Every structure is written in structure tokens, then in C-alpha cells.
Amino acid sequence: MSQTALILLWIACGLVTFAIRYSFIALEGHYQPPSWFIRWLPFVPIAALTALTMPELLLVAGQLDLGTDNSRLWAGLFAIAVAARWRNTLLTIGSGFVAFWLLHQLG
Amino acid sequence: MTPPPPLTPLRAFMLGVRALLPMLLGVVPFGVIYGVVALQSGIPPLAAFLMSSLVFAGSAQFLLAQLVGVGAPVFLAVGAVGLINLRHALYSASVAPVLHALPRRWKLLLAYLLTDEAYAAAIPHLLREPRSPLAHWILFGAGFALWFGWQLSTLAGVLLGAQLPADLGLDFALPLTFIAIVVPLIDSRPRLIAALTAGAAAVLLVAMPYKTGLFVAVLAGLVAGAFMQGRSKQ
Numbered sequence: 001m002s003q004t005a006l007i008l009l010w011i012a013c014g015l016v017t018f019a020i021r022y023s024f025i026a027l028e029g030h031y032q033p034p035s036w037f038i039r040w041l042p043f044v045p046i047a048a049l050t051a052l053t054m055p056e057l058l059l060v061a062g063q064l065d066l067g068t069d070n071s072r073l074w075a076g077l078f079a080i081a082v083a084a085r086w087r088n089t090l091l092t093i094g095s096g097f098v099a100f101w102l103l104h105q106l107g
Numbered sequence: 108m109t110p111p112p113p114l115t116p117l118r119a120f121m122l123g124v125r126a127l128l129p130m131l132l133g134v135v136p137f138g139v140i141y142g143v144v145a146l147q148s149g150i151p152p153l154a155a156f157l158m159s160s161l162v163f164a165g166s167a168q169f170l171l172a173q174l175v176g177v178g179a180p181v182f183l184a185v186g187a188v189g190l191i192n193l194r195h196a197l198y199s200a201s202v203a204p205v206l207h208a209l210p211r212r213w214k215l216l217l218a219y220l221l222t223d224e225a226y227a228a229a230i231p232h233l234l235r236e237p238r239s240p241l242a243h244w245i246l247f248g249a250g251f252a253l254w255f256g257w258q259l260s261t262l263a264g265v266l267l268g269a270q271l272p273a274d275l276g277l278d279f280a281l282p283l284t285f286i287a288i289v290v291p292l293i294d295s296r297p298r299l300i301a302a303l304t305a306g307a308a309a310v311l312l313v314a315m316p317y318k319t320g321l322f323v324a325v326l327a328g329l330v331a332g333a334f335m336q337g338r339s340k341q
Contacts, residue, residue, distance in 0.1 A: 001175065003151050003153065003154050006150060006151070006154040006175065007154055007157060007161070009171075009175070009181060009184060009185070010154070010157060010158045010161040010162050010171075011161055012181075012185050013161075013162045013167070013171060013184065013185055013188040013189075014161040014162045014163070016185055016188060016189040016192070017162055017163070017164050017167065017188060017189070017192045017195070018218060018219055020189065020192050020193060020195045020196050020199070021192075021195045021196075021198070021199050021218040021219065021221040022199065022214070022215065022218035023196055023199050023200075024196060024199035024200035024203045025199050025202065025203045025206055025214050025217070025218050025221075026214065026218075027203070028203035028204060028206070028207045029207060033200060038200070039333065039336070040329060040332075040333055041193070041194065041196060041197050042194075042197070042292075042298070043297075043298065043301045043328065043329050043332040043333065044190070044193045044194055044325075044329065045191070045193075045194040045288070045289070045292065046289055046292050046293060046298055046301050046302050046305070046328070046332070047301050047302065047304075047305035047324070047325045047326075047327075047328025047329050047332065048190050048191055048193075048305070048325050048328075049166070049191070049285040049288055049289045050285075050289055050301075050302040050303075050305045050306040050309075050328065051305040051306060051308065051309035051321050051324040051325050051328065052170065052281075052282070052285055052309070052321065053282045053285045053286060053289070053306065054305075054306035054307070054309050054310050055309050055310050055313050056279075056281070056282040057282060058310050059310065059313060062313065062314070064310070072279060072282070075279070076282060076283070076286065079283050079286045079287070080286055080290055083286055083287050083290035083291060084290050084291075087290075087291040088133075088287075089133040089137075089284075089287040089288070090132055090133040090136070092283065092286060092287035092290070093133070093136070093137070093280065093283045093284055093287055094136075096279070096283040096286065097279065097280070097283065100276060100279050101276070104276065
């Protein structure tokens with residue numbers, strides 16, 4: 001894609017993002033969101049981000065790889081454990097990277 | 108103890124800035140890595156930097172850069188960004204009562220700046236002073252501090268990315284960041300079921316063209332989570 005096409009794509013994505021952020025601020029006092037929407041919404045980031053992450057950890061070149069040489073899988077599992085224990089963004093990303101590079105050097 | 112000084116717009120703004128500052132510790136490296144990853148996905152430096160103000164959404168920017176890198180169709184890229192950012196509707200609904208009486212230009216500005224971090228930093232103050240006529244300055248301070256930090260750090264990443272060799276495995280920052288966001292959100296059985304279902308479906312459906320398996324997987328996760336929640340209520 002040309003630089004102009006990319007920037008037009010950013011603008012489209014920016015408008016969608018802005019519309020989501022503006023939605024209830026704009027509607028305040030005019031509209032009450034349905035209760036099922038409020039109930040389902042918390043599941044969206046969880047389902048979306050996990051669906052993006054799992055193939056990155058489990059697949060190598062499109063094939064399931066549970067072997068010890070799949071550094072992403074083991075570093076990812078380590079990061080999940082760190083995130084569950086300390087709930088700290090920087091620590092999770094940092095320790096995951098260190099684990100990944102160490103495993104990569106060893107492998 | 109002396110009573111706190113009366114809130115002025117500047118004090119309220121600085122309250123928001125100070126609440127956000129610790130979060131920049133996580134955001135700045137993330138921004139630098141975004142810049143590097145965007146260049147490695149084949150995006151020119153200027154476009155990579157402009158995405159930070161035009162889209163202004165951390166994890167969605169990573170995803171968008173990667174989708175562009177693999178040549179995904181435009182509708183899919185826009186849809187994926189919308190899906191990832193749908194969680195911001197929660198924040199919008201949450202701050203809407205506080206911003207109700209403001210002029211439209213304030214609402215537009217604060218909606219643009221409404222991110223995970225700005226919301227998380229400002230909401231404790233907003234809950235404490237929901238009736239304060241200056242509460243929106245707190246959200247503005249937090250939102251602006253994050254915006255400024257994000258622009259600077261992604262610019263640094265774009266400048267640095269041009270100097271780095273291609274295969275450092277830095278794209279692993281994306282799954283790591285998602286892990287850091289998602290794992291703390293999983294605090295109940297229905298949420299765990301939603302995550303496991305979506306993750307397993309995404310792996311099983313990976314062969315579907317243009318990552319469309321992703322949409323099916325997210326939907327499967329939503330249905331599984333909502334079903335489990337309905338069952339646990341009975």
C-alpha cells in the first residue's frame with residue numbers, strides 16, 4: 001500500500017475508534033444501553049486478545065508445536081504466570097522478553 | 108492537617124497528569140516497541156508515526172501494523188481495530204454522566220483521549236468528585252499526559268527502528284502485551300471460559316482465509332462466557 005493509502009486506512013480506523021469512545025458520551029441522557037450489551041461487553045477484550053495471542057504461542061509456521069524448542073510458547077506461559085501473580089504490565093512484558101531471549105539463545 | 112487547596116482548572120489538570128505518570132513506565136517502552144514493529148511490518152516511518160495520533164490506541168496499533176504487514180484486506184483491518192477497541196464503550200458509558208453538562212468541544216476532545224490508561228488513572232478521582240465542575244480537567248490531564256508520552260515514545264521507536272536489524276523477535280512484544288492486559292482481567296470462571304474458548308478456537312480455525320477464523324473465535328468466546336455467566340446466576 002502507498003503511504004497515502006495507509007494514512008487513509010489510519011483515518012478510517014481512527015474514526016471507528018473515536019466513534020466507540022464518543023458513543024455513550026454523546027448519547028448520555030438520551031439512551032440507556034440494553035443490559036445484555038453491558039453484560040457482554042467485558043468479555044470482548046478477553047476473547048479478542050486471547051484469540052490473537054494463542055496462535056502466536058502455539059503455532060510455528062501454521063503447525064501446532066508443543067516442543068521444548070518453541071521459545072514463544074514457554075516464554076508466553078512464563079509471562080502468563082508472572083501476569084497472574086503480580087498483575088503488572090511492565091514486569092509481564094519485561095520478564096516475558098527476557099525468558100524469550102534466554103530460551104532463544106539456549107535453543 | 109490543612110484542608111486541600113480549592114480545585115482550580117490547573118490543579119485538576121495536574122492531578123490527572125500525576126495520576127497517569129506511573130503508567131508511562133509501561134507505556135513508553137510499549138510505544139518504542141510499536142515504532143520498531145511498525146517499521147518491520149513494512150510501514151514507512153511517517154505513516155507509522157502518524158498512526159499514533161490518527162488511531163491513538165496502543166494494542167490496536169500493534170494489530171493494525173501486523174495486519175498491514177501480512178497484506179490483510181482493508182475491511183478486515185478496520186473491523187479488527189473496532190473489535191479490539193470495543194472495550195472503550197465501557198469507559199464511554201462510565202464517564203458519560205460526569206461530562207453530561209459540558210460543551211460539545213470538550214466531549215469530542217475527551218472522547219479522543221479516552222484510553223485504558225487515562226480512564227484507569229482518572230476514574231478514582233472522578234468517583235470522588237463527580238459533581239465538581241472541574242472534574243473534566245482531571246480526565247483531560249490524564250488523557251493529555253498519556254497522549255504526549257505515546258507520541259514521543261512511538262517517535263523514538265520509529266527513529267530507532269530504522270537502525271535495528273530486522274529479526275530481533277521484537278514482534279513477540281504484541282502477544283506479551285496482550286497477556287499483560289488480559290490475564291488481570293480474568294477474575295471469574297465465565298471470563299476464564301471465554302478466554303480458553305476463544306484461544307482454542309483461534310488455534311483450530313487458523314487456516315481460514317485472511318484471519319477470519321479470528322472473528323469466529325471471538326464470537327465463540329463471547330457465547331461461551333455469556334452462557335457460563337447465565338448458568339452461574341441460576
